[in-house]
Amino acid sequence: MTPPENSPDRPHPRVPVHPYIPNAVPAVRQAMLDAVGAAGVEDFYADIPEGIRLRRPLDLPAPLRSEARLVRHMEQLLSRNTPATRTLSFLGGGCYPHHVPAVVDEVTGRSEFLTAYAGEPYEDHGRFQAMWEYQSLMAELLDVDVVNVPVYDGFQAAGTALRMAGRVTGLRRLLICGDVDPDKLSKIRDYVRPDHEVVLVPADPATGGTDADAVRSALAGGDVAAVYAEAPNRLGLVDPALPGLGRLAHGSGALYVVGCNPVSLGVLAPPSSYGADLTCGDIQPLGIRMSYGGGTAGFIGANDDPRLVAEYPTRLFGLVPTDVEGEYGFGDVAYDRTSFARREEGKEWVGTAAALHGIGAGVYLSLMGPQGMREIGETVLAHTAYAKQRLARVPGVAVPHAEAVHFADFPVRFTGARSTADIHADLRERGIFGGIETAVDQALYCVTEVHSKADIDELAAALEEIVK
Known part of the structure; x- marks a missing residue:
C-alpha cells in the first residue's frame, strides 16, 4: 500500500530511493542518523583522506529493470577485460599466476562449501573438518602449531599479527623493515592506529636487504612491540639478514613477525625456524586463481604459546573427542577470545572470513604434498634466476641486485630513453603483459612454474626490439 501524501515514510519524488534497500528511504535514514547522533552519512567517512575521495557521482548506467538487460550489461563490461590467462603475463607482486589443479575448483564448488556461511551452527556437511584440515596442512608447511581461519587478505593478516604482538608486549612502536609493498604498508598503518606507531627502517640501497645496523639503532629505546620483515620482500629478494633480525628483536624484548609467500616454503626455511614468533601472509599462491586481482585470504601462524593463542582474534578450529568411542568432532577452540563472544569488547572485530579460499588451499596442499611443494619451489627459483640472467643481457635493461x-x-630497470609505461604499452601490443610499474624507469616482473624458458625468451626478444 502506498503511504499517504503527507506521510513521513513517503519519499520525496525527486529523491532517488534504492528499490531493494528499505533503509534508503529518507525518513528511515534520518531516524538512523538521529539515533547515533550523526549529522549526516558523511560523518561515517571522516577518516578517509581527502586525496582519495571521489567527489563526483559514480559513472553508473540508468537502472536496469530486467535480469536479461543486467546480464547483457555485465557481459559487455567483462568483455573489456583481457585476462592474464589469455596472454603472456609477467605480473605478480602479491597476486601470482600459479597452476590451479582442476580438483581444487571441483571441491570448492560443492554446494556444502560454496553456499555455507562461515560454518554456522546449521548443518554444514563437514565445513569445520575441512577448515581443520587446512589449518593442519598450513601448520605443517609453516612449521608452527596454530593457524587461524583465513582473514580477508595478507594485508589484514600482517596488521592483525602486529596488533597481536602489541597486545602481548604492551609496547607501542612497530618496526617495519626492508622493502614492503606501499599498499600493504598503508593497510598496516590504518589497521594498527591509534594504538601503535609505525616506524620504517628502509632497505640498504647497496644490497636491497634490511639494514641491520639501522634496526639495531631503532630498537635502542626499548619500546618496540614487534619487528616486521618479509621473506621474500616486495622485490622478491630473499634477505640473508632475516635470522639476525629475530635475534635483535628478541634481545630488545620485541616479538618477531615475518610475512612470507607460502609457496616458497618448499625450498626456503619457514620463518619459525629462524625465530619468527608470528608468521603471516596470503594463501593466494596456494590454489587460488588471480581473479581480477585475487583471490586473497590471510593466514597467521604461531607456536602453541598461550600468550599468543590468547591474542588471536580470529576463529581457530580444533579436533575434540565425542561421547562415541573412536569418533571425533571439529569445533571452535577458545571461542570466548573472539568478537563473536565478546561483541563490542572484542580485541578486534571479526566478521566474514575467507574460509572458502582456505578450503581451496587445503585441497591444493593435500594434492601437492611435501615433494610437490619442493618441486614447485625449485622450478620457480630456477625460472627466476634464468629470467634475471636473460633480461640482463638485453641492451637497455638492468636487473638491480642481480647477485641476490x-x-x-x-x-627490472630500463636504462634507455623510453619510460616503463611506453615500453609496457608496446609489449601489450605484442600480447605480453609486462611487470608492475614501480617508477618511471623501473618495474617488478614475475615468473612462476607456469612460465617456460620459451616464454622468457619471447619476453626478452620483444624487449630487444622495444627498448632503446
Whole structure:
C-alpha cells in the first residue's frame, strides 16, 4: 500500500530511493542518523583522506529493470577485460599466476562449501573438518602449531599479527623493515592506529636487504612491540639478514613477525625456524586463481604459546573427542577470545572470513604434498634466476641486485630513453603483459612454474626490439 501524501515514510519524488534497500528511504535514514547522533552519512567517512575521495557521482548506467538487460550489461563490461590467462603475463607482486589443479575448483564448488556461511551452527556437511584440515596442512608447511581461519587478505593478516604482538608486549612502536609493498604498508598503518606507531627502517640501497645496523639503532629505546620483515620482500629478494633480525628483536624484548609467500616454503626455511614468533601472509599462491586481482585470504601462524593463542582474534578450529568411542568432532577452540563472544569488547572485530579460499588451499596442499611443494619451489627459483640472467643481457635493461636470490618477483630497470609505461604499452601490443610499474624507469616482473624458458625468451626478444 502506498503511504499517504503527507506521510513521513513517503519519499520525496525527486529523491532517488534504492528499490531493494528499505533503509534508503529518507525518513528511515534520518531516524538512523538521529539515533547515533550523526549529522549526516558523511560523518561515517571522516577518516578517509581527502586525496582519495571521489567527489563526483559514480559513472553508473540508468537502472536496469530486467535480469536479461543486467546480464547483457555485465557481459559487455567483462568483455573489456583481457585476462592474464589469455596472454603472456609477467605480473605478480602479491597476486601470482600459479597452476590451479582442476580438483581444487571441483571441491570448492560443492554446494556444502560454496553456499555455507562461515560454518554456522546449521548443518554444514563437514565445513569445520575441512577448515581443520587446512589449518593442519598450513601448520605443517609453516612449521608452527596454530593457524587461524583465513582473514580477508595478507594485508589484514600482517596488521592483525602486529596488533597481536602489541597486545602481548604492551609496547607501542612497530618496526617495519626492508622493502614492503606501499599498499600493504598503508593497510598496516590504518589497521594498527591509534594504538601503535609505525616506524620504517628502509632497505640498504647497496644490497636491497634490511639494514641491520639501522634496526639495531631503532630498537635502542626499548619500546618496540614487534619487528616486521618479509621473506621474500616486495622485490622478491630473499634477505640473508632475516635470522639476525629475530635475534635483535628478541634481545630488545620485541616479538618477531615475518610475512612470507607460502609457496616458497618448499625450498626456503619457514620463518619459525629462524625465530619468527608470528608468521603471516596470503594463501593466494596456494590454489587460488588471480581473479581480477585475487583471490586473497590471510593466514597467521604461531607456536602453541598461550600468550599468543590468547591474542588471536580470529576463529581457530580444533579436533575434540565425542561421547562415541573412536569418533571425533571439529569445533571452535577458545571461542570466548573472539568478537563473536565478546561483541563490542572484542580485541578486534571479526566478521566474514575467507574460509572458502582456505578450503581451496587445503585441497591444493593435500594434492601437492611435501615433494610437490619442493618441486614447485625449485622450478620457480630456477625460472627466476634464468629470467634475471636473460633480461640482463638485453641492451637497455638492468636487473638491480642481480647477485641476490630472488623468488618469483624481481626488479627490472630500463636504462634507455623510453619510460616503463611506453615500453609496457608496446609489449601489450605484442600480447605480453609486462611487470608492475614501480617508477618511471623501473618495474617488478614475475615468473612462476607456469612460465617456460620459451616464454622468457619471447619476453626478452620483444624487449630487444622495444627498448632503446
